[in-house]
Amino acid sequence: MSTPTAKPQRRSRPPAWATDVHVYEPHVTGIPPVREYLREVWRRREFALELSRTQLRTQQYGTVLGQIWLVLNPVLLALVYFVLVDIIRAGEREPAVFAHLLAGIFGYHLVSTAIREGAISLTRSGRLILNSSFPRMLLPLSAVISALKQFLPTVPLYILIHWLFDRPVNVNTLWVLVLTLMLLMVGTGLGLLAAAVQVYFRDLKSFLPYALRIMLFGAPVLYFVTRVPDSYSWLLDVNPVGRILAAWEQVLYFGNMPTTHSLVVGAAWSVGSVVVGALFFMSREREFAVRL
Numbered sequence: 001m002s003t004p005t006a007k008p009q010r011r012s013r014p015p016a017w018a019t020d021v022h023v024y025e026p027h028v029t030g031i032p033p034v035r036e037y038l039r040e041v042w043r044r045r046e047f048a049l050e051l052s053r054t055q056l057r058t059q060q061y062g063t064v065l066g067q068i069w070l071v072l073n074p075v076l077l078a079l080v081y082f083v084l085v086d087i088i089r090a091g092e093r094e095p096a097v098f099a100h101l102l103a104g105i106f107g108y109h110l111v112s113t114a115i116r117e118g119a120i121s122l123t124r125s126g127r128l129i130l131n132s133s134f135p136r137m138l139l140p141l142s143a144v145i146s147a148l149k150q151f152l153p154t155v156p157l158y159i160l161i162h163w164l165f166d167r168p169v170n171v172n173t174l175w176v177l178v179l180t181l182m183l184l185m186v187g188t189g190l191g192l193l194a195a196a197v198q199v200y201f202r203d204l205k206s207f208l209p210y211a212l213r214i215m216l217f218g219a220p221v222l223y224f225v226t227r228v229p230d231s232y233s234w235l236l237d238v239n240p241v242g243r244i245l246a247a248w249e250q251v252l253y254f255g256n257m258p259t260t261h262s263l264v265v266g267a268a269w270s271v272g273s274v275v276v277g278a279l280f281f282m283s284r285e286r287e288f289a290v291r292l
Contacts, residue, residue, distance in 0.1 A: 031283045034279075034282070037137075037282060044135065047142075048141045049142075051138070052142040052143070055117075055142065056150075070150050074102070074105045074109050074154065075102065075157070078101045079098075081105075081221075082097070082098050082101050095165065096165040096166070096167070098161070099164075100252070100253045101221065103162075103249075104222075105221060106151065106154045107183055108221060108245070109150075109151065109154075110148070110180070110183050110184065110187060111147075111183050111184075111215075111240075112215070113143075113146070113150060113151075113187070114144045114187030114188060114191045115194055116208060117143035117146060117191070118140035118188075118190075118191025118194055118195050119197075119198045119205060120195075120198065120205060121139040121195050122139055122140070122199055122288060123198055135285075136281075137278070137282070137285070139195070140188075140191045140192050143191060144187060144188045144191055167252065167253060168254070172251055172257045173251060173255065179244055179248050179251065179258070182244045182269075182270040183241065183270075185270035185271065185273060186270050189277035189278070190240065190273055190277060192280070192281040193276065193277040193281070194208065195281065196284050199287075218235055218236070219236070219241050219242050219245045219246075220242070220245055221245060224249065243261070244266040244270070247262040
């Protein structure tokens with residue numbers, strides 16, 4: 001006697017309302033492997049260079065008038081500050097002080113441009129971030145490269161001013177290379193930090209100009225570091241560029257070797273800015289696409 005075979009059961013389709021829905025929300029993913037990440041950044045360095053070249057082209061950097069304006073802007077600012085401070089001091093300032101003022105503003109502009117442009121590097125590249133896979137750190141780094149390119153045309157002008165006002169040139173002048181690297185590192189670290197924070201707080205771009213102005217007035221640019229009272233010397237230590245520009249003054253204006261205190265504090269700010277800024281940036285990078 002044969003038993004009837006059982007009919008295969010038909011799988012019923014799930015109702016439309018029961019289909020899975022994937023919702024992507026911001027989440028903390030931690031820091032990726034640092035060595036592999038930095039290796040990938042270096043491998044794609046041409047991307048940052050090309051992006052910097054494109055951004056500068058939009059600012060007419062490749063034209064003669066564009067490069068003249070890059071130099072003329074800080075020079076006019078230095079002239080305004082020189083006149084104002086000279087009026088306050090009743091004409092007691094020596095003309096050579098203009099060389100000190102110009103050097104300080106050139107150094108400050110290197111840092112402030114890197115921070116200001118780095119802060120908006122992510123928010124203005126939202127479509128690129130959403131449609132391409134690459135280390136996002138390349139975006140603020142391209143802003144740092146642009147800041148350095150805008151700084152370089154000011155060097156020949158300052159050399160001329162340095163010579164006209166008979167400022168010393170000796171072996172200590174070579175310290176300017178180390179101090180320029182320190183300023184660039186501070187701009188890089190704070191630019192990375194500002195870029196990541198800007199994704200979460202879009203009003204940062206409105207607050208940033210005031211913070212940068214405080215950084216300028218708190219650094220020995222409009223005054224000499226020797227004029228700072230001992231009770232206020234700590235303000236130079238908490239200013240990211242305070243001690244670096246103090247050493248900048250000693251090297252370029254007086255021809256002296258920077259003090260040990262200025263070098264130690266400046267190195268701490270430059271290395272600390274890069275480490276903290278890079279680690280914070282990498283820890284939040286995977287959220288940028290969702291936030292933007």
